[in-house]
Amino acid sequence: MADKKLVEAITSMNEDFAQWYTDVVKKAELIDYSNVKGCMVIKPAGYAIWELIQRQLDDMFKATGVENVYMPMFIPESLLQKEKDHVEGFAPEVAWVTHGGLSPLQERMCVRPTSETLFCDFYQGDIHSYRDLPKVYNQWCSVVRWEKETRPFLRSREFLWQEGHTAHATAEEAEERTERMLNIYADFCEQVLAIPVVKGRKTDKEKFAGAEATYSIEALMHDGKALQSGTSHNFGDGFAKAFDIRYTDKDNTLKYVHQTSWGMSTRIIGAIIMVHGDDSGLVMPPKVAPTQVMIIPIQQRKEGVLEKAMALKDELSEFRVKVDDSDKSPGWKFSEQEMRGIPVRIEIGPKDIEAGKCVICRRDTGEKIEAELDGLKDKISVVLNNIQQDMLERAAKHLEEHTYQAADKEEFVRIFNQKTGFVKAMWCGERECEETIKEEMSVTSRCMPFHQEHIAETCVCCGKPAKKLVYWGKAY
């Protein structure tokens, strides 16, 4: 009975996906709610995922010449106001600091919702000559946006992220960097998180406040809703003009720099949960699983069992491996390991030891594999690789099966009434059509994919000549 308790406490994902999500983040001990409304406590099991994401993404950044820095967390109001679109986009949702110690501040400051203005202010003083370019800086920090509705990882008033901010001599170089970073995000999602994504450009309506062009990667969750999982912005010279960031070029003339910014946040942990999870809880891709292998001794009080479990742990030390030697029952331990999404479970009891064997159980498929203890390390390595690859393949199949296309409005409406997923459809390029579609169907343009197809002559909304293929979907 007790063995089942942990699992029974989770709502089934088909019954209520939102409640299933909340149950998983709590039961897998990723977060806890805090007394600060809209802010969460990221617990060890959740933060360890973020650390693995950070480490691997940061390595990919640095391989392209990115350097890390740290800017102040406060932005004076006058600085935030320098770029018109930007302040309009962010001012309604920032937290304002008005007092330092016992005294009111001369000028109030907001807690950074993003740091374009701080980087611009810094670059203005730091960039003089073409020799100072490019600047390819990034910071890992937390940011604050005063959201009304919040959900763990997906939308919280404070969240952790990285924000890259670059300055370049030419427009071409800035565009190249913008797309390069988007590709890094896409590669990271596919190769490390086993999450396939659609890469594309945002429409003007959906682009970042102050950007010339915003690109995003869009992932499809298990419930068919989209999650914007990383963005990369090309600012052109808009911020440079607002902040007067100029450099002396080789020809001795003053020119404005061209800038980009790009970010990925703890939101991506929500994507891992909603792409891979199941009714037993979390399913972690091995590359970001804080624990990759959990060894669970069976009849652990019998002589030699715990010792053998510990010896296996040492043998498997190149993986992130643990032994559950608590006084809980094996069934309870299985449930916990499944809830936490640990990719591989090794069961080992007296009979196994006698036979020189153990049982390997895959979290993603539930498959049980009898394995020789000899050469177990190589076997585990193969199993983890297979899990990583199979998870990506399953997610890619889900994405493919839930991507539809609609040639006209009737078909568009019918699909969204019956299914959830991405719908590819043509668009005339007018904001009005996006607004109509959003109003009528709660569907937004996700992106104009880099890989453009031609599926109709006319806009799916107004029937006028079409300009672009757009991925549409309901989004988190």
Added chain:
Amino acid sequence: MADKKLVEAITSMNEDFAQWYTDVVKKAELIDYSNVKGCMVIKPAGYAIWELIQRQLDDMFKATGVENVYMPMFIPESLLQKEKDHVEGFAPEVAWVTHGGLSPLQERMCVRPTSETLFCDFYQGDIHSYRDLPKVYNQWCSVVRWEKETRPFLRSREFLWQEGHTAHATAEEAEERTERMLNIYADFCEQVLAIPVVKGRKTDKEKFAGAEATYSIEALMHDGKALQSGTSHNFGDGFAKAFDIRYTDKDNTLKYVHQTSWGMSTRIIGAIIMVHGDDSGLVMPPKVAPTQVMIIPIQQRKEGVLEKAMALKDELSEFRVKVDDSDKSPGWKFSEQEMRGIPVRIEIGPKDIEAGKCVICRRDTGEKIEAELDGLKDKISVVLNNIQQDMLERAAKHLEEHTYQAADKEEFVRIFNQKTGFVKAMWCGERECEETIKEEMSVTSRCMPFHQEHIAETCVCCGKPAKKLVYWGKAY
């Protein structure tokens, strides 16, 4: 002429140590001032040091069972007020958030100056049974204290740090953890930063707001002033009582937990600068040097020189190595490498290449070593180890030579009038004497060292019977 410019711009440390410090942090490009008063921009060269500190200290933490988490950056005013001493200590120097977006908050919140209250609030809900103990959590984050006087790294309104917060079943276990973390800080300073420290307990006057006991490590800067470089606090059950953090013990009774906290911040970068630096700039200990080896080609336009420099770089890839192939003169490059404190410079020109040799130059001593190109990797490894070790020895010698002892007040006053450094002297245990000494000589008790000596019968200030040996000094 131009070659000297970089160096000439630095004030000599004997002439004006404070100005020398400011010159170094700017010229070595560690930080820049920002438009946000009292907050600094940590530039790539500075942040890379912090990343190396983080990585190595975090590994030492995790080896003792520490788990990382993330708490909100805001503390509601009512939460800050729960522990009496704590709120008195911090309320006068916090930044207050009063508005979220366009609306005033119902309750104002401060930006965390430290997170005891948040961890306590979390533990109150998370700890139920002895099975939930110990909790050994840590977070890497930034904190804000509204200081009036600020200096790069040493005192800024926002700074980066780690703060560990633990909860234990017994007082003994909490005390053990408090001292264990202090020892980790001391080991880290000596083994990684090449900075010897004095370990000891703070007097009640100097302890942390809300702590039962505070321990610190104290380092001696080149100018003879002390820098508190890491602290570890035992809270007993004071916070547990204020926040009602209780657990059911094995005997089925409710008991309060015992707590600790411990922190090290970007301040430690100030210690690296002030312990090791010289009139040519920064001198980095190899273990935290972002670049350990700078290869500087001589006559780099001559055929084969740059190619050889690049080949050497590949050969030395196990170190953090760079080639300076900019179009500056070798002399200028030497000055820059010295300013940045890069431990080893390799000079290689056409004649060296012909002879199968190069010149290795040690940053710490200026020593030039002619070396065969064959087996250079092993040679560099030896040189870096020697530098690390010699830097610690020199700093230890400086500490020893600038640690004095005084048996009575006359001697005490005479030493502080003539010298700068630590003075060991006996103390009666009364706060009044500490206050008198501070008032008369601007000297504070640094710590009561773990290694107690008996150098007199009576207090150096009042002449009453002495209880403790104290290290006294002028402090940053």
